[in-house]
Amino acid sequence: MPAVDTTWSIERARALDDEDALGGIRHRFLRPDGLVYLDGNSLGMLPTGVPEATRRVVEEEWGRALISGWTECGWMEAPERLGDRIAPIIGAGPGEVLVADTTSVALAKLVGAALAARRDRRVVLTSADNFPSDLYAAAGAARLQGAELRVVDRSELPAALDEDVAVCCLTQVDFRTGELHDLPGLTAAAHEVGALALFDLCHSAGALPVGLGEHGVDLAVGCTYKYLNGGPGSPSFLYVREGLQGELENPLPGWLGHETPFDFDRRWRPAEGIRRFLTSTPPILALTALDAALDAFEGVSIDTVRAKSERLGQLFIEVIDDLGPASLTVASPREAARRGSQVSLEHPRAGEVVAAAADKGVVGDFRSPGLCRFGFAPLYLSYAEVFQAAELVSAAATSLSD
Ligand SMILES: *Cc1c(COP(=O)(O)O)cnc(C)c1O
Numbered sequence: 367m368p369a370v371d372t373t374w375s376i377e378r379a380r381a382l383d384d385e386d387a388l389g390g391i392r393h394r395f396l397r398p399d400g401l402v403y404l405d406g407n408s409l410g411m412l413p414t415g416v417p418e419a420t421r422r423v424v425e426e427e428w429g430r431a432l433i434s435g436w437t438e439c440g441w442m443e444a445p446e447r448l449g450d451r452i453a454p455i456i457g458a459g460p461g462e463v464l465v466a467d468t469t470s471v472a473l474a475k476l477v478g479a480a481l482a483a484r485r486d487r488r489v490v491l492t493s494a495d496n497f498p499s500d501l502y503a504a505a506g507a508a509r510l511q512g513a514e515l516r517v518v519d520r521s522e523l524p525a526a527l528d529e530d531v532a533v534c535c536l537t538q539v540d541f542r543t544g545e546l547h548d549l550p551g552l553t554a555a556a557h558e559v560g561a562l563a564l565f566d567l568c569h570s571a572g573a574l575p576v577g578l579g580e581h582g583v584d585l586a587v588g589c590t591y592k593y594l595n596g597g598p599g600s601p602s603f604l605y606v607r608e609g610l611q612g613e614l615e616n617p618l619p620g621w622l623g624h625e626t627p628f629d630f631d632r633r634w635r636p637a638e639g640i641r642r643f644l645t646s647t648p649p650i651l652a653l654t655a656l657d658a659a660l661d662a663f664e665g666v667s668i669d670t671v672r673a674k675s676e677r678l679g680q681l682f683i684e685v686i687d688d689l690g691p692a693s694l695t696v697a698s699p700r701e702a703a704r705r706g707s708q709v710s711l712e713h714p715r716a717g718e719v720v721a722a723a724a725d726k727g728v729v730g731d732f733r734s735p736g737l738c739r740f741g742f743a744p745l746y747l748s749y750a751e752v753f754q755a756a757e758l759v760s761a762a763a764t765s766l767s768d
Pocket of ligand 1: 470471497499500566589602
């Protein structure tokens with residue numbers, strides 16, 4: 367058997383770029399020169415079509431159509447239309463996804479809806495390592511309905527599921543380490559005790575195939591400004607499995623979720639389908655940016671995205687293993703199948719490592735107390751960039767370890 371070269375070099379990384387099925391997608395983003403951007407898991411890069419699309423909507427639609435834009439320019443349908451564009455990326459069907467609110471608000475709405483639909487159960491189950499905002503929002507929604515948030519260690523799942531649980535509410539990808547929850551297994555376990563399964567997909571959507579429908583997930587939320595590149599503060603999406611939509615009530619009803627908003631009916635009558643979960647007037651300018659941003663995913667298979675994401679992460683880990691000092695250790699699962707699209711490294715001076723790398727043009731981020739976090743957005747990153755980033759991060763950590 368010929369010896370396989372396992373050491374990384376810029377040439378080997380470039381060879382992967384040459385055969386990269388997503389290499390042709392990079393030009394769909396405005397990539398600043400000299401920057402290796404490994405923070406797309408916090409704020410995605412700017413897709414090229416966004417500036418022109420927002421200019422056009424501001425000048426031509428808002429500027430000229432004015433109030434008639436609501437009917438003539440498709441503004442009213444934008445939350446469902448964009449939901450339908452996101453649906454295939456997360457394995458949902460048409461009419462199951464709505465773009466509205468922000469993740470924390472959408473999460474509180476769906477937790478509230480789940481509790482109201484399961485009146486005999488007063489527990490919302492979550493794990494202690496969940497994103498803090500999710501913990502606050504779920505606890506707040508539970509309190510409003512006389513229910514409690516039960517917070518358990520990740521290792522206690524799924525054993526902590528019992529018949530008091532109305533909904534099990536987890537974030538699929540751990541924001542600190544990138545570790546993946548077993549979404550199919552936990553969904554099945556929740557169903558076994560009669561609970562609903564709710565997943566936050568903030569670090570999943572656009573990075574890995576979620577398979578909401580395939581795995582029978584009941585409810586989901588996620589943001590659109592991370593791997594979906596919708597721009598700073600772009601709205602969240604929410605998903606309600608089709609079969610549940612008639613059973614669940616929006617706990618924060620508002621006129622836009624009414625069956626006939628412009629009848630100004632005093633009585634709340636929910637619209638059919640996913641639209642009943644809408645509360646307020648859609649933010650058209652933000653939705654315009656998101657709409658144009660989603661063009662970057664046109665013709666792209668999420669399985670191809672995942673395959674590249676796994677390889678980018680593996681490359682990064684192997685170069686860090688090779689070149690980094692002993693004080694720089696991998697805090698993410700080493701097995702790609704157990705990891706989202708990020709690699710976190712531990713270092714006693716993690717904040718300084720991230721700052722030193724940023725000085726050299728490699729943007730990652732720092733999470734207290736000792737994590738350097740690097741996200742890999744397969745649509746706009748090359749293998750060569752990730753190789754160079756790993757070299758620079760290793761060098762930065764080495765100089766701080768002396
Ligand atoms: C980024 C992120 C959020 C963001 O919440 P907003 O309310 O949209 O600001 C929520 N949950 C998780 C897990 C996140 O990663």
